[in-house]
Amino acid sequence: MLAEKTVVLGVTGGIAAYKAADLASKLTQGGATVNVIMTGSAMEFVAPLTFRAITHRPVVTSMFELTSEFSVEHVALAEAADIVVIAPATANVIAKIATGIADDMLTTTVLATEAPVVLAPAMNVNMWQNPVTRENVARLKDRGFTFVGPGYGRLASGSMGLGRLVDIGEIMGTVQQVLGRKGDLAGKCIVVTAGGTREAIDPVRYIGNRSSGKMGFALAEAARDRGATVTLITAPVSLPVPAGMEVINVESVVEMKEAVAKATTKADALIMAAAPADYVAKSVADQKIKKGSAALSVDLVKAPDIISEVSGDFIKVGFSAETENLLANAREKLERKRLDLMVANDVTTADSGFAVDTNKVTIIDREGKTEDLPLMTKREVADRVLDRVVGMVG
Numbered sequence: 001m002l003a004e005k006t007v008v009l010g011v012t013g014g015i016a017a018y019k020a021a022d023l024a025s026k027l028t029q030g031g032a033t034v035n036v037i038m039t040g041s042a043m044e045f046v047a048p049l050t051f052r053a054i055t056h057r058p059v060v061t062s063m064f065e066l067t068s069e070f071s072v073e074h075v076a077l078a079e080a081a082d083i084v085v086i087a088p089a090t091a092n093v094i095a096k097i098a099t100g101i102a103d104d105m106l107t108t109t110v111l112a113t114e115a116p117v118v119l120a121p122a123m124n125v126n127m128w129q130n131p132v133t134r135e136n137v138a139r140l141k142d143r144g145f146t147f148v149g150p151g152y153g154r155l156a157s158g159s160m161g162l163g164r165l166v167d168i169g170e171i172m173g174t175v176q177q178v179l180g181r182k183g184d185l186a187g188k189c190i191v192v193t194a195g196g197t198r199e200a201i202d203p204v205r206y207i208g209n210r211s212s213g214k215m216g217f218a219l220a221e222a223a224r225d226r227g228a229t230v231t232l233i234t235a236p237v238s239l240p241v242p243a244g245m246e247v248i249n250v251e252s253v254v255e256m257k258e259a260v261a262k263a264t265t266k267a268d269a270l271i272m273a274a275a276p277a278d279y280v281a282k283s284v285a286d287q288k289i290k291k292g293s294a295a296l297s298v299d300l301v302k303a304p305d306i307i308s309e310v311s312g313d314f315i316k317v318g319f320s321a322e323t324e325n326l327l328a329n330a331r332e333k334l335e336r337k338r339l340d341l342m343v344a345n346d347v348t349t350a351d352s353g354f355a356v357d358t359n360k361v362t363i364i365d366r367e368g369k370t371e372d373l374p375l376m377t378k379r380e381v382a383d384r385v386l387d388r389v390v391g392m393v394g
């Protein structure tokens with residue numbers, strides 16, 4: 001997604017300026033050409049050399065001492081940009097952009113560009129809450145500027161409050177989302193489920209499964225990056241919360257079913273990459289079950305089958321994790337659950353299935369045709385599944 005993209009990274013004069021080095025690194029690693037513009041104040045906090053070394057590009061620090069590459073005209077950077085990201089964005093730069101001031105290279109570039117602009121504010125809580133900052137932010141949002149954060153937490157002043165630069169992962173997610181706005185899923189609503197549900201047997205114990213949520217998260221991120229409006233419904237997982245989508249946290253299969261029913265009322269597609277429990281405890285003990293007896297049996301009853309039971313006019317994509325008879329079992333499920341697409345996943349090999357970053361799957365459609373994919377990353381699998389979804393939600 002970032003490959004072949006040109007990003008202008010504006011760094012302004014806040015304590016969080018050092019964190020922009022990590023952002024520059026992630027953008028560069030993602031394949032983007034990153035042109036950093038620093039304000040005079042930013043250079044009080046971090047040296048341009050840091051960004052130069054990370055991006056392997058000249059860093060622009062003055063409007064009147066441009067490097068040869070950018071010296072053609074003062075708007076060259078603005079014209080080349082696919083996106084402008086300002087992180088951290090000071091109260092000062094937000095005010096200047098909101099009023100059209102162009103008194104340095106960064107604000108001139110923002111005024112001159114037609115590319116989307118993402119701002120990640122970071123400042124003292126009173127600066128953020130000051131009515132003039134609120135007005136400036138509202139005005140910029142109205143004009144289509146995208147804000148990510150600020151977050152709540154400990155600020156440089158030592159106090160707690162709203163004003164922290166959000167995690168770099170969240171800024172990266174927002175950048176991907178904004179760049180993907182015109183993708184092949186633009187205007188489509190995609191609901192994705194992820195993770196393994198937890199079914200209580202008493203107030204402290206549950207029955208779970210090995211699903212890590214990685215496949216579902218990869219699908220949700222890939223759909224977001226192709227322009228879809230994404231709702232991710234996730235059982236408990238240990239993955240960072242993805243930016244640029246609605247994330248609904250659930251625990252049990254019943255909660256997941258309710259969330260799916262609600263989220264799919266406007267959906268074009270439901271992709272069930274979660275591993276909801278097949279069986280749940282017949283009754284959940286009110287108190288913690290004591291360790292006394294030598295053996296314990298828990299009566300289990302069939303859990304609701306979310307993808308079969310949820311109804312509506314949308315494409316249904318299922319995932320079938322199998323340990324034997326992969327294709328036969330997956331085909332039978334596709335028929336019985338009346339799905340449009342089934343992604344069959346052999347979970348017996350070490351590099352495919354639960355917890356790992358790669359997957360080997362076979363996609364089966366309603367006509368029974370199969371597409372056997374080689375081992376690839378879960379993100380690549382996600383894009384291949386979405387290639388098929390695009391054709392169906394068209």
Ligand SMILES: Cc1cc2nc3c(=O)[nH]c(=O)nc-3n(C[C@H](O)[C@H](O)[C@H](O)COP(=O)(O)O)c2cc1C
Pocket residue numbers: 011012013014015016039040041042089090091092093122123124127
């Ligand atoms: C130590 C120090 C920390 C600062 N941190 C912030 C900050 O986090 N956010 C902010 O909006 N301004 C902060 N400022 C104030 C800005 O540096 C000041 O408003 C400056 O004019 C911003 O210039 P720029 O927006 O062109 O980078 C800080 C100032 C100092 C001296």
